[in-house]
Amino acid sequence: MKRHRWGPKQRFAHKTEWQCQDCAIVKAVHHQFENGCDVYWTEFWNGFDRIECEGTPACEPSLCAEQNA
Numbered sequence: 536m537k538r539h540r541w542g543p544k545q546r547f548a549h550k551t552e553w554q555c556q557d558c559a560i561v562k563a564v565h566h567q568f569e570n571g572c573d574v575y576w577t578e579f580w581n582g583f584d585r586i587e588c589e590g591t592p593a594c595e596p597s598l599c600a601e602q603n604a
Contacts (some may be wrong), residue, residue, distance in 0.1 A: 539560065539594045549566050550564065561580040562577065563579070564576075579592055
């Protein structure tokens with residue numbers, strides 16, 4: 536299985552994003568402070584579609600290229 540090559544970080548308020556240089560999947564890590572605790576969660580996106588998965592989805596450049604064409 537091919538691994539993602541994450542590009543440079545893009546930082547926003549309460550969120551950091553990386554885009555794979557091979558397949559255009561975006562990894563978004565969110566951060567909030569709730570009830571005295573730091574809360575983090577990770578999401579993966581392909582364009583405007585959220586990818587429902589456990590763990591990091593596979594890097595498949597051909598599938599992402601077809602969906603974005």
